[in-house]
Amino acid sequence: MDIRRMQAFARVYELQSFSKAGKDLYLSQPTVSTHILSLEEELGVKLFDRIGRSVIPTQAGQMLHAGVQKIFRTMEETKANIHDLKNKVCGQVVAGGSTIPSNYLLPAVLSDFRKSYPQVMVELRIGDSIKVCQDVLSGELDFGIVGGYADHFDLEHVLLLKDELHLVASPDLRPKIDVKACPGDLKDMPWVMREKGSGTRQAFENAMMVCGISLQELRVSTQVQSTEALVRCVLAGTGVGVTSRLAVQKYVESGELDIIEVEGLNIQRNFYIIRHRRRSLFTCSGKLIECIQKHIQDNGYQFA
Amino acid sequence: MDIRRMQAFARVYELQSFSKAGKDLYLSQPTVSTHILSLEEELGVKLFDRIGRSVIPTQAGQMLHAGVQKIFRTMEETKANIHDLKNKVCGQVVAGGSTIPSNYLLPAVLSDFRKSYPQVMVELRIGDSIKVCQDVLSGELDFGIVGGYADHFDLEHVLLLKDELHLVASPDLRPKIDVKACPGDLKDMPWVMREKGSGTRQAFENAMMVCGISLQELRVSTQVQSTEALVRCVLAGTGVGVTSRLAVQKYVESGELDIIEVEGLNIQRNFYIIRHRRRSLFTCSGKLIECIQKHIQDNGYQFA
DNA sequence: TAAAAATACTCCATAGGTATTTTAT
DNA sequence: ATAAAATACCTATGGAGTATTTTTA
Numbered sequence A, B: 001m002d003i004r005r006m007q008a009f010a011r012v013y014e015l016q017s018f019s020k021a022g023k024d025l026y027l028s029q030p031t032v033s034t035h036i037l038s039l040e041e042e043l044g045v046k047l048f049d050r051i052g053r054s055v056i057p058t059q060a061g062q063m064l065h066a067g068v069q070k071i072f073r074t075m076e077e078t079k080a081n082i083h084d085l086k087n088k089v090c091g092q093v094v095a096g097g098s099t100i101p102s103n104y105l106l107p108a109v110l111s112d113f114r115k116s117y118p119q120v121m122v123e124l125r126i127g128d129s130i131k132v133c134q135d136v137l138s139g140e141l142d143f144g145i146v147g148g149y150a151d152h153f154d155l156e157h158v159l160l161l162k163d164e165l166h167l168v169a170s171p172d173l174r175p176k177i178d179v180k181a182c183p184g185d186l187k188d189m190p191w192v193m194r195e196k197g198s199g200t201r202q203a204f205e206n207a208m209m210v211c212g213i214s215l216q217e218l219r220v221s222t223q224v225q226s227t228e229a230l231v232r233c234v235l236a237g238t239g240v241g242v243t244s245r246l247a248v249q250k251y252v253e254s255g256e257l258d259i260i261e262v263e264g265l266n267i268q269r270n271f272y273i274i275r276h277r278r279r280s281l282f283t284c285s286g287k288l289i290e291c292i293q294k295h296i297q298d299n300g301y302q303f304a
Numbered sequence C: 001t002a003a004a005a006a007t008a009c010t011c012c013a014t015a016g017g018t019a020t021t022t023t024a025t
Numbered sequence D: 001a002t003a004a005a006a007t008a009c010c011t012a013t014g015g016a017g018t019a020t021t022t023t024t025a
Helices: A003-015 A018-025 A029-043 A059-087 A099-116 A129-138 A183-188 A199-210 A227-235 A245-253 A283-298 B003-015 B018-025 B029-043 B059-087 B099-116 B129-138 B183-188 B199-210 B227-235 B245-254 B283-298
Strands: A048-051 A054-057 A091-097 A120-126 A143-146 A155-169 A190-194 A219-224 A240-244 A258-262 A267-276 B048-051 B054-057 B091-097 B120-126 B143-146 B155-169 B190-194 B219-224 B240-244 B258-262 B267-276
Touching: A003 A018, A003 A029, A003 A059, A018 A029, A029 A059, A029 B059, A054 A059, A059 A283, A059 B029, A059 B059, A059 B091, A091 A099, A091 A129, A091 A283, A091 B059, A099 A120, A099 A143, A099 A227, A099 A245, A099 A283, A120 A283, A129 A143, A129 A155, A129 A267, A143 A283, A155 A199, A155 A227, A155 A245, A155 A283, A183 A258, A190 A199, A190 A227, A199 A240, A199 A267, A219 A227, A227 A240, A227 A245, A240 A245, A245 A258, A267 A283, B003 B018, B003 B029, B003 B059, B018 B029, B029 B059, B054 B059, B059 B283, B091 B099, B091 B129, B091 B283, B099 B120, B099 B143, B099 B227, B099 B245, B099 B283, B120 B283, B129 B143, B129 B155, B129 B267, B143 B283, B155 B199, B155 B245, B155 B283, B183 B258, B190 B199, B190 B227, B199 B240, B199 B267, B219 B227, B227 B240, B227 B245, B240 B245, B245 B258, B267 B283
Parallel strands: A091 A120, A091 A143, A190 A219, A190 A240, B091 B120, B091 B143, B190 B219, B190 B240
Antiparallel strands: A048 A054, A143 A267, A155 A240, A155 A258, A155 A267, B048 B054, B143 B267, B155 B240, B155 B258, B155 B267
16 A cells, blocks of 8 residues: 555556556556556455456455545645645644733733634643643643743743732722831731742742741731632722732722832732743744734833 | 655654654664654654654644544555455445346345345446446446347356246236237237337247237237336236236236237247456355346246 | 557665764753 | 664665567457
8 A cells, every 4th residue: 555556546547547547647557557466466356357458447446546535635635734834824822821821911812813813723721830831841832921930941931021919909998008008017907818839929928028028927817729819809808919910900990909009019020931942833833922922012011 | 755654653653752663663763763854854844843852743743643644544444445345245236237127126136135235235227238238348337137148258148037028918808808819819909019129029029020920910009118108008908018027927916917828929038147257246246146146046937 | 450458677766774973861 | 871863874675667478459
């Protein structure tokens, strides 16, 4: 079942002649003969009844022709698909993202992207930074967006945006809690806090250390396991909380939440696009990355 | 897109390793390398990212693998189908038959055959003898059943059955017409006759010549173009008619028609199974032919 | 007789091998 | 230091050719 033999076979079938098939394929007639012979030997059946000058396919020949045609069709399709992958924006992208960018940043981007490149199938896998880094390294993910800098020589980090963590509170808590505060005030506030291990909590903890305050000193009224839960608790007036600007922006704009500025407290965290340094980048992945970066610029996020 | 290369590619994809693929295929690792290389060159894309020791398929590699698997599957299926064609009774038979056997003989046989070999798809094409012979010679038909002997060196004739043509009349016409007659009586009867060119009429004409009577001398009241029409006319009492025993047997048995024996008139016609002498016979065609012959024997038709 | 398939043989392109180098764990 | 892929080079199978014979329309 070699390709050249199958080609010769198909031509003989279609042209009902060994010599014509030979001409058509720029082969000599004996070459065509041997190809058919070896196919017949391999399959253990006659493929053509050679009756005088006419060449009539047997039933086995008809079956083989059907199969061979299907094979050629899939070969052409496969080649075309691969060619498109190089030259068009199509195929699929599997991206990974940690919670904040996946929930608050990417949905809008993906919607834009879909409009520009409807042929691309995008899959977004939400996971913590460690998982995303692993999967980018193993090749499961084409790229990832994470909130930390993972030190691995094969991981290429490109700064995507500088995220700010803000202390927010419901306006209902005023005047008890003012929109301006000094670090010392923080100990008296009722806190809604993320669980240990959360990237957001980690960044907050680091920033507080600079101010000389440990999280242990804070009065934690509620601890939750997701950004969205934290925001809802704060909206409900349970207490104050620290979370990404991306998560609370719309509530701040609508006046449902206030940002409380704390003197000397500046909580920043960088989000990076990470890629495997040595894996090839396909058009559609590249386009999606471009699209994300453009979105950041167009919407005036800080990124340098 | 050579088969060996595709095999090597598939193994590398599955085992994530050039050397393991080599071992698995009893090839050396460099051979596998060159196969992948030449595929990459042919398609103009990298198929695997070789990152240190790990071999990770690119998106193009994933596409190729999907295509290659489909190709291998169709190859296996095709081989299996052809193998079955040799070893099982399956596939399709295209048989041709002239009117009498097609209408009065084959339906019962095909029904039996279907019960024994439900996997075989049988197609029956009804046509006149000349058409059937041509199509057997051209390969359109696997075999045919015809009522005459066509003289062609590539046509193999096997006597299937000796058909008798009978003079029949409705019992209503008695006593005007008796069940015993002499040739002279025929001229006085009202005749229902097939058109010129009909094989049945031809056979009748030949037999009458032996008795020294020309068809011109007969009083033809009605002329029709099919066996079935002739039989219905005779049933209706229009007159007497000559046709195959196969067509009237059930009416004779039920008493709806009488056979009129004419002294010295013996109208016989042979039906033959015809095949192309040099075309290969596939199992299913052979089985159908056997089945037809068996049916003739089991039902006590004359055939020698 | 002419045209097409089969047969016989010759040749070289390339699939496949071994030996070695390079690269990464 | 080991294991895997790349590279270099060689060998030999078999694909393709030419010449010829056989068959048939």
